[in-house]
Amino acid sequence: MSELFQTLDKVLMQKIDLYHELIEVMKEECASISKYSRENLENALERKSSLLAKVHELNHKREEIVQSFAKKLGRTQSEVTLKTIIGLKDNPWGRRMAACRKKIRKQITVINKMNLENKQLINQSSLTMKKSMSWLYEVDTAYTPYYSNGQLMPYYQIALADFPSYHGLTKMGSSLYTESLASGQPLVGTAGSGRLGDISPSSLEMSNVDLAQEFVKIITSQRAYQANSRVITASDEMLAELMNIKR
Numbered sequence: 001m002s003e004l005f006q007t008l009d010k011v012l013m014q015k016i017d018l019y020h021e022l023i024e025v026m027k028e029e030c031a032s033i034s035k036y037s038r039e040n041l042e043n044a045l046e047r048k049s050s051l052l053a054k055v056h057e058l059n060h061k062r063e064e065i066v067q068s069f070a071k072k073l074g075r076t077q078s079e080v081t082l083k084t085i086i087g088l089k090d091n092p093w094g095r096r097m098a099a100c101r102k103k104i105r106k107q108i109t110v111i112n113k114m115n116l117e118n119k120q121l122i123n124q125s126s127l128t129m130k131k132s133m134s135w136l137y138e139v140d141t142a143y144t145p146y147y148s149n150g151q152l153m154p155y156y157q158i159a160l161a162d163f164p165s166y167h168g169l170t171k172m173g174s175s176l177y178t179e180s181l182a183s184g185q186p187l188v189g190t191a192g193s194g195r196l197g198d199i200s201p202s203s204l205e206m207s208n209v210d211l212a213q214e215f216v217k218i219i220t221s222q223r224a225y226q227a228n229s230r231v232i233t234a235s236d237e238m239l240a241e242l243m244n245i246k247r
Helices: 002-035 038-073 082-086 094-124 126-132 211-246
Strands: 159-162 170-173 176-178 187-190
Touching: 002 038, 002 082, 002 094, 038 082, 082 094
Parallel strands: none
Antiparallel strands: 159 187, 170 176
16 A cells, blocks of 8 residues: 555656646747747647646556555445545555645646636637738648647648630739630649749738829829819910900
């Protein structure tokens, strides 16, 4: 029994250390979400996954120890809990185990609260992420949103279209074109594949307005101004002539 008590005490101490590390990692996770830092977030999630795996191993080990205690005490496993073992009279580590159990429960409360806050932060900033966070877009334009388990997983890709004949496209105006019989059917694919170009995420496109149309507007405005000026000049000359007639 003494060896079992000692092993269980060691497992509880290890669990406290793991939960402490997990809390620190979740703080980094929250900071990464707030700062939109993809690299830091992925590192935090990787460490978090590793720590949770270790916690799972410790939980499994603790269950095995509890089963051993149940056999020693001649009880079923459902009748023996950590609280039961701590309360045994011949447990020399009873007080320290009780303190560990209390601390672990507090840590679990903190972890659950932080996990909920991180999920809420992601939900609150999801629209902002979609509009402004460049790191949500991979080089191949794969969109990678968060899922409820905190993983970053590819969701969809932006498709590009190519045409056998660019000259055959029908001009729609405002720098827009549409397919026609002369252009052929569109060949849809992902960026960088075949003859398709690349997409530059988080880049500002230069002006792509229709210069001819803009020049027409400028000339029209200029001519209208000239016409209005001549109307004023004509009116002034008519008034001057009227004054001369009066004299």
